[in-house]
Amino acid sequence: MKSLNLQSMAKCATARVVRLWILGLAVAGALTTLPAATPAAAHGERSQQAFLRMRTLNWYDVKWSKTELNVNDEMELTGKVHVFSGWPQAVARPGESFLNVGEPGPVLIRKSAFVGEVPVPRTFSMDVGEDYEYKIVLKARRQGRYHVHVQINVKDGGPIVGPGQWITIKGDMKDFTNPVTLLEGSTIDLETYGITWTYIYHFFWMAAATAWILYWFMTKGIIVRYWQVKAGKGRELIGQDEKRIGAITLAAVLLAVLVFYAAANREFPRTLPMQAGLLTGISPINEPRSTVAVQFKGGSYTVPGRELRIRAKVTNNGKEPVRLGEFTAAGLRFLNPEVFTTRPDFPDYLLADRGLSVSDSNPIAPGETRDLEVIIQDARFDIERLSDLAYDTDSQFGGLLFFFTPSGERQRAEIGGPVIPKFQAGATL
């Protein structure tokens, strides 16, 4: 039966079949490698559950120093992040975190990153309930228009994506350079450093392997060897001559390994192991304690109206009257137009400049405690899929409220708690 199989295979191996094979391989190769991939425009932030985005990291004061750059220009991505006190039980706490950038590949490279004053090329630790200031210096590398987010990856919690902004990069990536000065004093371009040698080294060994395979393949091929082994003549295929060739080849291979190894040590006598480790003890933002206290008293979300209503007891312990100006959650900003008379510079898709209103818009006097109903209503709540809160396993919202004094001072207060979904239009709290 087996010989019949081989016989029929050999009969099929006509020149026509071979040509079809080659054509098929070429088409398959072209189909898998040639078509251009469409660029990624977003990073899945909307797909993350609403409660996770609202109750883990609250981003605020996010700024992109530029939105248009040329290749090799630098920009800063800065801002603050509040680690929510009611961090959800379903997500690991941010004991090991990494300040990252959400972008479609390294179209901008990260030249440096800081949390507070501490450089963070490594993993660092954050404490729940605290606020941290961050700065990322980015350098434009590839031309195009990209959505660039701040992001913090939390170990066992996943990436938590902050607000994103469209950044336009002009020029050509082939002009990009990434100069780095080594401790020994010389400067290299990290963009291309060592690549030519890597190709040479790898393709040298691949060529050697190809030669070895073809040598054995060309001496008696596959089928004849199979027949000989099958006929009990396998030992004749590998005699003393073949073993001698093998021994010589092995000696040459080992000698080459030794020479390459010694040459590397001679050329790079001072090398270090890779550096890793957790940075702990990073100080949170050193700001006076907020003079406004907020107590959550209940809330509801009207699904058809895209309206979040929050009842809260607000106490002003400061010396000036305050008014509620902003609610922020999951990177979205809902502004009270009575407080924000000009539109701040922020990505439009995240800025509801008339999205917040309060039941009593009079300023809260110093020492006064007042029950407020805060109404957050905007299509962005739904577009950014925060309305999915109603379908989460932990239907609690979270965010920050910002109060403003007449002198322009800002007081922030965390708020969060369970909300009851209302699925009928016109339903009230």
Added chain:
Amino acid sequence: MSASTETGSPAGKTWKSKEEFLGCVILTDWILLVILFAVLLGSFHIHYMLLAGDWDFWIDFKDRRMWPTVTPIVAMCFAAAAQSFFWTRFRLPIGATTVVLALLIGEWINRYDNFWGWTFFPINLVFPSALVPMGFWLDIVLMISGSWLVTALLGGLGWGLLFYPINWPVLAQYHQATEIDGVLLTLADLIGFNYVRTGTPEYIRMVERGTLRTFGKDVVPVAAFFSGFISMLVYFLWWNMGKWFSTTKYIEIEEV
């Protein structure tokens, strides 16, 4: 290529001449070689990406302990199975070399087309581990000894021991020291930091984690010996795996 009918080939009335028969054999050999190579490339590549994964993808994962431990062990699986197939069926001492070459070609296509071509990661961040001399070692130990037991013991140990020295000629340049904002880094660390990977935060690197601290800085030989030892065991298992599946009984045509 030389071929003969000395073993009593099935050349009979089906072919018009001996030359035509030999031509068919040679052509079939080439087709088989291409198919085998492609199958090994695809299957080994998937296996290796799943098991070695990030250790092989990124320069800043190639540490002194986990990388030289894990990578040779998972690479040994296909090398042993391919040797079993090529040696027992054809007496061809090319099994390990063929699979590591196939893997490397597949990896280079992937790294160049996908990692560089589509997502712009520089090649010095994403080049694969070099394995070819280990393939030579395993194949030639098997050819000279003619014993899979000797190959498992001697070849397996050498497989693990050779891995780091083979890769060091490329790696050394990326272990030079630099400093960024007062933090000491190697170039490998810095490449990983500079070229943003949204889904690959620094904390998932496993750089020298574990309990080999007693050995001070000389952790590579310990890791390599351990890797070699486990590679021996993997060789036993996967040689037999290769043997079990080196058969045409699954595809034979049965008359019904």
